Amino acid sequence: MASKQSTVNHTQRMKIGDFLLRRLEEAGIRHLFGLPGDYNLTLLQQLYDAGKLTWIGTTGELTASYAADGYARLNGLGALLVTNGVGALSALNGVAGSCAEHVPVICISGSIPLRSIDRGLGMHHTMADGGFDHFLHAYSHVTAAQARITPRNAVVEIDRLILTAWREKLPVYMEFPSDIAYLDIEVPTTPLVLADPPSDPERLRSCIAAVAERLSAAKSPAVLVDADADRFGVAPMLMELAEKMRAPVAVINAAKGVIDESFAHYVGIYGGKSSEPGVRETIENSDCLLAVGYRPIEVTTGDFTASLPVNTIHARGHSIDVGNDNYQAVTLKEVLHGVIDAVRQVNKRTPRAVAAAAPSTRADDTAKLTQATYWQAIQGYLRPGDVLYVDNGTSFSLLGLKLPPKCTFIGSINWGSIGYSVGALLGALTAAPDRRHLLLIGDGSFQVTAQELSTILRHDHKPVISLINNGGYTIERGYIGKTETYNDIANWSYADLPKVLRPGTRARSFVVKTGGDLKKALGTANDRLIFIESMMDSCDAPAPILRSSNLGAELDYGPTGPQHRAGLQLRPTTAETRV
The missing domain is CATH 3.40.50.970 (Thiamin diphosphate (ThDP)-binding fold, Pyr/PP domains)
Structure with a gap:
């Protein structure tokens, strides 16, 4: 008879608030922005007791949301802590901006106790109408995921929200009731790993082949970059691809600086008739344009005068359009890695005209500043x-x-x-x-x-x-x-x-x-x-x-x-x- 294999305990008892703070730290978040309020003080006290994350108290929830956004742009993830209702709605504008700009921010709202929700007890910082889901509904329009944390769902939902923010490069909203922070639950001992699920092997192979075939056959390929190239961390790969193909790279104004402007193949900002000299012709006359994360609005298209080639390859974080085919279950990084290997090396292309720099004029130091x-x-x-x-x-x-x-x-x-x-x-x-x-x-x-x-x-x-x-x-x-x-x-x-x-x-x-x-x-x-x-x-x-x-x-x-x-x-x- 086979012997029974010993089981290994991969869980431990931990307070819910401590588990949330641990997960934030494991996700690379070292600072938490926001304002104290009676509903979030339990979590704040745990933060101070643990001494790992640093609290950055701001002058208002709106600026806390802006700070978390700015932090996330350089750190990869940001987080803020507000209080129910008044704090959550003050931060809503900034979180909506993170949604529009594709910035992964975790908005944590210390909320009314679960016992008040269970018993239907009226509380301050609510609408005093017996409803407790108003702010979850408000945030559902500007975040990729929302949840109210309970002792029953804490492990699953905390991980889901953090991973969703990181994977989708979008904000999420978490309501954290004030009376659960010090409750013990079973939590995993393994750390949270920020990683995308692997691509579907067949879809990935087919997508790489389709993109590489079009780019290799093109006589005037080009790359157009929006801000998602930065959010998904693929700007260096795009420059490597452009270098191998000797292809010009332009950016949307929202992606200013994403491509190193001293890069030999960088040509400038594309925005229809508002494009920098020569850039419009380069992009619109390309016979194979790779557009990464392109999201046109009037501000980025020269008041809707932009016109991308009909056969443009549209690449997003987790899907790619090539002609009539849409490839799901692939990641942008894996696709670009394969395309870089697959496209043919180009040693020389016809030089492009480069606009001469405007001559600098010597200003009169005593004249009124203009x-x-x-x-x-x-x-x-x-x-x-x-x-x-x-x-x-x-x-x-x-x-x-x-x-x-x-x-x-x-x-x-x-x-x-x-x-x-x-x-x-x-x-x-x-x-x-x-x-x-x-x-x-x-x-x-x-x-x-x-x-x-x-x-x-x-x-x-x-x-x-x-x-x-x-x-x-x-x-x-x-x-x-x-x-x-x-x-x-x-x-x-x-x-x-x-x-x-x-x-x-x-x-x-x-x-x-x-x-x-x-x-x-x-x-x-x-x-x-x-x-x-x-x-x-x-x-x-x-x-x-x-x-x-x-x-x-x-x-x-x-x-x-x-x-x-x-x-x-x-x-x-x-x-x-x-x-």
């Missing part, structure tokens, strides 16, 4: 490895600058929530404090989330914050309201804010009014936080920004809109329009 002088100075200030932030407004001019190698661009291009970048700056600084971080922002966007500067100062971070003070929403003046007061904002002494928000701060602040002032400020050693307030005219704006706003008004308001009224739009000058 947008043109400002952006020329910022271009010269950039250096390899910078983390660069853009917010809605004239800071979109960053899209037109040439980035040095290994820079990271962080923005909310699809979602477009003003003030996003200040919270994102906190998160990304926390994830990568050793890199130089440069926030480029206007006064209007800054006022939405300016209070988070206090948290940045509290943790002694050292970013360079360059703010344009031009009295309001310049990008909106290009839509309508050139001189209307609804586009004006209260004027602050922005450069004084560091010492107001953190008395005794060592931050260096500057108010610059000329090109010379700006040059001096940018020449300061970055051994502490630098805050630069640049004074500019409210009607001074880069021509591309104004053209975009003017066209946006046509799309938004139609032929009967008020934008046709004389003098209601801020427009480029005649000379700028010709450029």
